[in-house]
Amino acid sequence: MNNNINVLNPRTGQVDFSFERPSLGFITDECKRLKESQEAWSEAPLAQRISVMLKWAEQINIHRDKIINAESTDTGRWKIASESPDAVIWSIKGWCDKAGEIIDEASVAGNSSIMPHIKLSQKLAAYPLLGVISPWNFPFLLSCIDAIPALIAGSAAIIKPSEVTPRFIESLNETIIKVPELEKILSYVMGDGITGSQIIDNVDIVCFTGSVSTGRKVAEQCAKNFIPVFLELGGKDPVIVTKDADINVATDAVLRGAVFATGQICYSIERIYVHESIHDEFVELIIKKSKDIKLNDKDIHKGHIGPMIFNKQSTIIDSQIEDALHKGAILKTGGKSEKINGGIYYRPTVITEVDHSMNIMNDETFGPIMPIMKFSSDEEAVTLANDTDYGLSGAVIAGTEPDAMKIGSKINAGGISLMDTTLTGAILRDAEKNSFNFSGLGGSRMGPASIMRFFRKKAFMTNTKNPQRMEDIREL
């Protein structure tokens, strides 16, 4: 088997980085090494784990330029890459602040309500080794979004980011080496699906972020190994814009929600339902605003959106647009992928006269494409929004927040933005959400439940009276 994995630069389309897939022996040994140190890590006081995590945050800050440059090369964009070290540092600090309170709240002590003479207590036991498998769209942040609470909980972690965007791992490893206590229980490895699968065979719990099709394979393997798995998968997020919505606000929110990060976000807006009475005006304005969005092809520091990170995605997007146009949709602006200096770009694309017979309204697109469909009643809009295999998130823009809430509460998805779109990132440690349908499986990655996913619970029971004697037990 060829173990060499080539990585394309999304701005040039050229292979300018490659790495060797690690051997199975390496993965097995690495997992063993991490597990050996995990017991001491989990038995250390929480304050000690927190101080180690904060040392890591300092090192990330010190190495920020290298990490940013590597992620920027992998993703072909600057602004988002330049913010990723801060996003991770905030996540570490935020979890360090909140963990104690959440863990304390989970403690149980007292007496049994069924047998009051039995005294109870409960201990949390962190899963020894977490395996993280992550995607290419936000390489650094998504590689550690689950690992940070897990490490604070007392687990060790082995993390395999996507083979499409692996460059940041080298600079990140420099930060881990600088914190010896962390190096014992955290390992980042480069690898592809083969490595991901080998990791699953050597860990105690898995957090996977990626596509539904890979998520299914990961879940099957975890089921065979009898280990818990948390899946954060794709979306086909709808937005409903009602007849009373402010069209200027709605077009701003929908455009940003659909094209930010070139639409390469799991919770990007991918289906737009607009009340028939404002449809034409909405379409006209969003086209106008779309034309002001600039590509960053000439200068990575300028423009609003970058190239496709994973160029194979453009084949999917092109075929969805083609299928829609073939079935009667109308292309209003944007359209086919453009190859510029070897990178593949899309301009914000508006398509009208779409319906649910088209792939573009059913399958995940992962590009800056805005299919817009009319509706005539709120009930119809909700039915359309819920006519999907997905259920990650959604949005409602109405005349008032209570009106938006009325409609939003009927949408089958985990995160619903009201009077705006794509606000999911705001709830990180504060509120919980679950995925509906094929968008995911398992407990919430957000809110207090996030850290609690990494604990098993042990209950301790003490009889405060003499033990019951067998001879006193009579069969009735």
Ligand code: NAD
């Ligand atoms: P993908 O499923 O192709 O790959 C994800 C990861 O799985 C990669 O690291 C890959 O190497 C690994 N992998 C592949 N086969 C494997 C196997 N058999 N066993 C174990 N690991 C395996 O996804 P992608 O193309 O990298 O990412 C895009 C997808 O991720 C989109 O569907 C997007 O919606 C989704 N996503 C979801 C969220 C979320 O929070 N819900 C966030 C970001 C991205």
